[in-house]
Amino acid sequence: MRKVGEGWGGSLPSNMDTLTATIFNIQPMSTEDGPGIRTTVFMKGCNMRCLWCQNPEGLAARVHLVHDTLRCIGCRTCLNGCERGAISDSGSGYKFNRGCALCLTCAANCPARAIRVIGQTVGVEELVQKLLRDKPFYDQSGGGVTFSGGECLLQHRFLTAIMPRLKGAGIHVCIDTAGHIDPPVFQAIAGQADLVLFDLKIMEDRLHRQYTGVSNALILQNAAWLGRAGIPCWIRVPVIPGYTDSEKNLRGIALFLKENMPSLARVDLLGYNDLCANDYAMLDRDYPLAGTPRVAESAMLHFQEIMAQSGAGMVSISNYQKGE
Ligand code: SF4
Ligand code: SF4
Known part of the structure; x- marks a missing residue:
């Protein structure tokens, strides 16, 4: 079944030594991004704009600065000291221009350490060496490395180079993607992954465009290909009150999975939380979902029943208001 993408993994880009990725976090000891204990690499840049995005630092592809208004003591050293005049006071925080x-x-x-750099560039070998440090944890727990984001597949050339290096070292490699990617690129990278974590959000294309900024056509096409190719996959569905949590939407996702991914291992229903609200404030962005309540346990259990109709081997629920 794992024929698609074979052959591709044998030839690495000729500039492998100089290839770099732009990332914004390396999270060791993660237990939520695939099986076992993992190190998750969060890559910068995303081609979607979901209203509920939990990682707004990952939206911009470039490295950039942010101003932490809570830490700032207002000394104006930065404003007066920038020779390029690149900082200005917007009233609600400082902005950095082009x-x-x-x-x-x-x-x-x-x-006050109130100016933070969001992102860094890393080379293939530099990152491989960092990721190898936790190999004993991966081996003991059945874990590995997960590339997430942002949308990690936007930096597919880097993944093309690093995934064979990690797999050659005996490390289980996962990609965590929203799937809005050209199919040839998607298939080349997903075909090399040991597991794909794939987000499905909204089945009705009009609503998908409205809430995420893009059509779901490519996403559904890539998900169906995963099913046909038999690539190991976990589907992740964010349960966002008022956006993705309608009975119609969740039944639509369950039906799509039943028809297109008959051997699906697992579906994770991920309840909404607002832990990222401070990140939006620091990035001087409006948080569109401010005030949205968490999902009640009874609702989540109901959604779990609906999703069981997908035929997936397991349906998990997390991040909900217990006892309601
Ligand atoms: S960001 Fe730092 S340097 Fe700039 S005004 Fe605030 S405390 Fe001073
Ligand atoms: S705003 Fe940019 S150019 Fe100006 S001092 Fe800070 S990093 Fe340098």
Whole structure:
């Protein structure tokens, strides 16, 4: 079954030594991004704009600065010290314009450490060596490495280079994707993964466009291909009150999975939480879902029953208001 993508993994990009990725976090000891204990690499850049995005630091593809208004003591050292005039006071926080050369003088001189760099570039070998440090944990727990984001497949050339290196070292490799990617690219990378974590959000295309900024056509096409190719996959469905949690939507997802992914191992229903609200504030972005309640346990149990009709081997629920 794992024929698609074979052959592709044998030839690495010729510039492998110089290939870099832009990432915004490396999370060790993760237990939520695939089986066992994992290290999750969060890659920058996303081609969707889901209203409920939990990782807004991952939206922009480039490395950039943010100003933490809670830490700032208002000394204005940064505003007065930037030779490029790249910082301005917006009233609600400081903004960094396109003239910023990322020299980091302002961050280094800030007495309150209120200017943070979001993102860094890493090379293939540098990241491989970091990820190998936790191999004993992966081996003991049946874990490994997960590439997440943002949308990790936007940096597919880097994945093309690093995935065979990790797999060659005996590490289980997962990709966590929203699937809005050209099918040839998607198939090349997913075909090399040991497991694909794939988000499905909304079945009705009009609503999908409205709430995520893009059509779901490519996503459904790629999900159906995963089913046909027999790639090991866990589907993840964010349960967002008022957006994805209608009976019609969840039944539609269950039916799609039943028809297109007959040997699906698992579906995870992930309840909404607002832990990312502070991240939006620091990025000086509006948080569109402010005030949205958490999902009640009784509702989640009902959604679990609906999703069981997908025929998946397991349906898990998490992040809900217990006892309601
Ligand atoms: S240097 Fe730091 S503390 Fe001073 S105004 Fe700038 S961000 Fe705030
Ligand atoms: S990183 Fe350098 S160029 Fe950018 S705002 Fe700070 S001092 Fe100015």
